[in-house]
Amino acid sequence: MNALRLLTLLCFLPLASLHAEDPNKTILLPLGVHLVTGVEMVREAVLRNGDTEKTVMNMPVTIEKAKLIMQQVNAIWAPAGIEWVTDPEQGGGGIVSEKAGGGKLSAERLKTLAEQVVGRQRDSKIRYMDRVFPALADPANNETIGNNGTFNDARPELYHLYLFPYIGQTLQGTAKISGTFAIVGVFSDKSPNKNGFPKARPHLIPAKSQPVLSLPNFPRDGSLSATIAHELGHNLSLLHVDEGMKDNLMKGHVKLRLGPIQIKKAREQAMKGPRIGALDLPRPVP
């Protein structure tokens, strides 16, 4: 921890004195990042010649890589004065690699769930966010999920972000609006990748596009860091609105920036959910 960080931590304010509209406060939100392992997702597609091609998807993101991803997520959220804290020593939920279902699901159940995920279409009526993805989480690492693999009534202590190998056909992320549950697929067959042939997505906005929030080199297919920042925006009540920005985080073709109305809304929602507190830290000028 550097000296500035230590100094700012010492300046913790009582929660009661923090108001979402106070622009000089960075709101600290506790986040647990879950890298889900032990579930293989296999997407099959038929080639023109009639052969079948299989893509076998596991979890390629390591804890070290996830730390870098979260740095970029926080760079995207910094102009809103919102910081996602994963470090348990600072009140975060950690970045953990965990077995699907806590390693307690039968091989048959695990296979069924994986097949449901792989077969998921955009317009599916199956309640994936209530029935399938929570069942693939480890309930020991999420206070809002019971041992039966569905949500319980516990008051959330953290936001929970899950990285799964894949989350469904042409899909990249889903999140509960004004909730604390978000999921992102590491592999995607959304355009420009070919439908039926998922590829692992870039983890980061390329380093050459420094500063991070510059448009020109941002990959069109997005990166995990941008998708994660977008899904966390849904958790903070934001919808698909662009506020007139081509590179808006919630709607732009490249997803990076937040508009002033979104910043206000997100900060108001942040004050309603789990939080650690606020740092007396002026936020960067957008």
Ligand SMILES: [Zn+2]
């Ligand atoms: Zn969205």
